[in-house]
Amino acid sequence: MMALPFFGVLVACGLAWMKLRMIAVWVVIATIALTLFLFRYHATSAIDINL
8 A cells, every 4th residue: 555655656656758748747736645644554553552
C-alpha cells in the first residue's frame, strides 16, 4: 500500500515523457494527496505489540 506513491510518480514520469504534461501534473497532485492520506492513516493507527 505504501508503494502506491512511487507508482504514481512513475506513471507521471511516463506521461510527461509522452508529452502529456498536464495529465502528468494532475497525477502528481493526486499522488501527493494520496501520500498525505496514507501518512495520516498510518500515523494515527494503533500499533499492536504483543510481547
